[in-house]
Amino acid sequence: MKPLKLIGLALGATLALSTAAFADDITIAVAGPMTGSESAFGRQMQNGAEMAIADLNAAGGVLGKKLALQVGDDACDPKQARSVAEKLAGSGIPFVAGHFCSSSSIPASEAYADSNVLQITPASTNPLFTERKLWNVARVCGRDDQQGLVAANYIAKNFKGKNIAILNDKTTYGKGLADETKKALNKAGVTEKMFESYNKGDKDFNAIVSRLKRENIDLVYVGGYHQEAGLILRQMRDQGLKTILMAGDAMNDKEFASITGPAAEGTLFTFGPEPRNKPTAKAIVDKFKAKNIDPEGYTLYTYAAIQVWSQAVKKANTTDAKKVMDTIKAGEWDTVLGKLGFDAKGDIKQIDYVVYKWDAKGGYAELGGKGS
Amino acid sequence: MDYFAQQLINGLVLGSIYGLIAIGYTMVYGIVGMINFAHGDVFMIGGFIALISFLVLVSVGLTAVPVILLIVLLVSMAITALYGWTIERIAYRPLRHSFRLAPMLSAIGMSFVLTNFSQVSQGARVKPVPPIITGGYTLHEGDSGFVVQLSNVQIVVVITTIVLLGLFTWLVSRTRLGRDMRACEQDQTMAALLGVDVDRTISMTFVIGAALAAVAGMMYLLYYGLVDFFMGFVAGIKAFTAAVLGGIGSLPGAMLGGLAIGLIETFWSAYFSVEYKDVAAFSILIVVLIFMPTGLLGRPEVEKV
Numbered sequence: 139m140k141p142l143k144l145i146g147l148a149l150g151a152t153l154a155l156s157t158a159a160f161a162d163d164i165t166i167a168v169a170g171p172m173t174g175s176e177s178a179f180g181r182q183m184q185n186g187a188e189m190a191i192a193d194l195n196a197a198g199g200v201l202g203k204k205l206a207l208q209v210g211d212d213a214c215d216p217k218q219a220r221s222v223a224e225k226l227a228g229s230g231i232p233f234v235a236g237h238f239c240s241s242s243s244i245p246a247s248e249a250y251a252d253s254n255v256l257q258i259t260p261a262s263t264n265p266l267f268t269e270r271k272l273w274n275v276a277r278v279c280g281r282d283d284q285q286g287l288v289a290a291n292y293i294a295k296n297f298k299g300k301n302i303a304i305l306n307d308k309t310t311y312g313k314g315l316a317d318e319t320k321k322a323l324n325k326a327g328v329t330e331k332m333f334e335s336y337n338k339g340d341k342d343f344n345a346i347v348s349r350l351k352r353e354n355i356d357l358v359y360v361g362g363y364h365q366e367a368g369l370i371l372r373q374m375r376d377q378g379l380k381t382i383l384m385a386g387d388a389m390n391d392k393e394f395a396s397i398t399g400p401a402a403e404g405t406l407f408t409f410g411p412e413p414r415n416k417p418t419a420k421a422i423v424d425k426f427k428a429k430n431i432d433p434e435g436y437t438l439y440t441y442a443a444i445q446v447w448s449q450a451v452k453k454a455n456t457t458d459a460k461k462v463m464d465t466i467k468a469g470e471w472d473t474v475l476g477k478l479g480f481d482a483k484g485d486i487k488q489i490d491y492v493v494y495k496w497d498a499k500g501g502y503a504e505l506g507g508k509g510s
Numbered sequence: 511m512d513y514f515a516q517q518l519i520n521g522l523v524l525g526s527i528y529g530l531i532a533i534g535y536t537m538v539y540g541i542v543g544m545i546n547f548a549h550g551d552v553f554m555i556g557g558f559i560a561l562i563s564f565l566v567l568v569s570v571g572l573t574a575v576p577v578i579l580l581i582v583l584l585v586s587m588a589i590t591a592l593y594g595w596t597i598e599r600i601a602y603r604p605l606r607h608s609f610r611l612a613p614m615l616s617a618i619g620m621s622f623v624l625t626n627f628s629q630v631s632q633g634a635r636v637k638p639v640p641p642i643i644t645g646g647y648t649l650h651e652g653d654s655g656f657v658v659q660l661s662n663v664q665i666v667v668v669i670t671t672i673v674l675l676g677l678f679t680w681l682v683s684r685t686r687l688g689r690d691m692r693a694c695e696q697d698q699t700m701a702a703l704l705g706v707d708v709d710r711t712i713s714m715t716f717v718i719g720a721a722l723a724a725v726a727g728m729m730y731l732l733y734y735g736l737v738d739f740f741m742g743f744v745a746g747i748k749a750f751t752a753a754v755l756g757g758i759g760s761l762p763g764a765m766l767g768g769l770a771i772g773l774i775e776t777f778w779s780a781y782f783s784v785e786y787k788d789v790a791a792f793s794i795l796i797v798v799l800i801f802m803p804t805g806l807l808g809r810p811e812v813e814k815v
Contacts, residue, residue: 173634175738308785335785339744341734344520345779345787352513352656365636365736372641372735377516378648378659397638397736 169210169236176214178391186440214239219246227253232457235443240264241310256459260439264314268483276484286318288491294326300356303332307362316361360385368397375401390435395500403498413438419474442473512652517780523664525772526671530726531749532764534719540759547617550746551624556727557737560586587721594720628739638736757808
């Protein structure tokens with residue numbers, strides 16, 4: 139028994155040493171799907187966070203201290219998100235930029251609220267995230283009720299009298315977005331011909347594709363993530379369907395095109411106006427390009443989330459989450475995405491979604507805007 | 511009718527892939543009486559090896575699709591078979607005379623090892639490939655404009671499955687190795703007394719099962735165009751269900767079970783709701799097992815005295 143205790147002591151001592159080494163730093167975290175089918179987006183977030191921290195440290199850090207980054211992996215799994223959140227909260231960090239999937243951000247936010255951690259999500263668009271009256275949450279992206287409305291308006295305008303189908307993957311994000319789109323579509327006087335759900339993680343959508351074919355669907359709206367949407371598209375083309383696929387913001391990674399191949403051409407999705415083209419982002423985008431990283435999708439959103447937090451910390455002169463959150467909601471912040479202000483719930487005030495289109499070469503561009 | 515035909519094609523192709531994996535479960539169960547829970551992951555390894563060898567062949571400048579497919583098929587079968595052999599050698603053989611559950615637990619452990627091994631070595635991201643076999647045939651154009659489409663990939667998947675099934679049925683029923691396998695299935699001690707190398711026969715069973723899983727992995731890669739490190743789990747569960755439904759231990763049963771699961775899933779999605787397709791497949795499994803406890807083609811187990 140005695141040697142065992144000694145070993146335990148020794149282990150404890152080394153652990154204490156390793157954290158002591160960082161005692162002078164402020165550690166913040168980025169959390170998202172670093173593994174699993176959504177890992178493309180986890181990588182976007184990590185890239186954004188690493189660049190933000192490097193830039194802040196180069197400018198002298200915050201409150202005279204350097205920032206350090208901890209990475210949490212939730213694999214877009216609600217259970218894992220909750221346990222990662224508890225682990226991060228337990229290590230005493232003041233701020234998390236995360237998570238990606240709405241179904242992860244929502245359970246995680248409760249753990250953060252209990253432990254006095256501020257959470258800004260760069261990507262979770264489900265309205266529920268900020269609708270639960272939690273004091274510690276904010277987001278730098280839009281909401282699915284806004285996103286669904288933009289999608290619905292586009293469909294109602296360009297696919298008038300055509301056959302519309304709506305699919306969703308039963309996740310918080312996918313189902314939420316599909317419901318919002320359906321609601322807005324019905325309000326605009328368009329009734330969908332088919333409303334179905336599938337399982338996230340499925341690979342075989344041939345049965346559902348044949349159904350779309352039987353119903354002569356002209357446009358299928360998918361509330362879901364890029365992998366399943368890519369497979370649906372590929373299997374539609376294999377079965378000889380010309381149906382156009384439209385989806386939400388989870389389509390903005392080039393991985394989508396590597397799943398579909400040239401079939402991606404013509405696919406539509408909604409997302410905020412191209413952040414890479416904003417004048418406020420130019421210098422940062424060049425920095426990413428120099429490192430051979432394309433800051434697509436939510437990379438710059440993650441960067442902006444950390445910018446908002448760091449500026450509020452400087453202004454509040456503390457890292458205490460409650461005070462920082464009050465400061466964030468009271469002010470306006472200069473970020474790579476432009477000026478951002480927050481309402482009492484934690485949603486940003488300036489929101490606009492636009493429709494993007496994939497081209498045959500594996501890139502996408504705003505409709506009527508410049509390409510990437 | 512056209513719609514039915516299209517869904518039938520969808521179901522048969524899906525079922526073929528399930529069936530190919532299910533054969534590996536059923537062969538191992540027939541001979542050593544254990545469920546090889548790592549088999550789904552062997553299938554995943556097969557998919558990865560097919561992907562890697564495909565990328566290597568393309569990067570050395572090979573462009574003839576049939577040649578590429580043949581080489582990829584042989585390479586992935588060979589290397590995955592080596593995995594199968596190694597797994598049996600290090601994880602199952604030392605436990606063969608231990609208590610009954612030991613090899614099964616070891617199999618679950620092996621499944622974790624393989625999943626994490628490919629996650630660490632290949633990365634956690636989904637690995638897509640561009641469509642390799644493209645094109646297809648329009649079989650029939652209905653009055654309503656509904657087109658029954660059969661793609662070339664689907665033809666390749668089904669033909670490969672039929673050829674392999676024929677080949678392995680022949681192997682088990684007509685060759686020396688097949689005779690040894692059937693002997694071991696009946697009574698290992700007696701087979702050993704009569705000069706059958708039991709260890710070698712069991713090893714060969716794992717090798718063959720893994721080679722078939724590799725074919726399934728490659729077909730999966732061709733058909734769906736992507737592999738990832740956790741795809742073995744769901745596919746493994748489905749194939750295991752197929753093996754049980756068909757009657758575990760029976761080779762044609764596994765194929766039949768695979769086709770049945772594929773068709774049930776597809777037709778349920780086609781005529782009812784996509785949401786409940788797995789519920790439908792497993793409910794039918796339960797109903798079948800209530801009335802036919804040994805599965806569709808299984809033989810009742812005879813207690814050996």
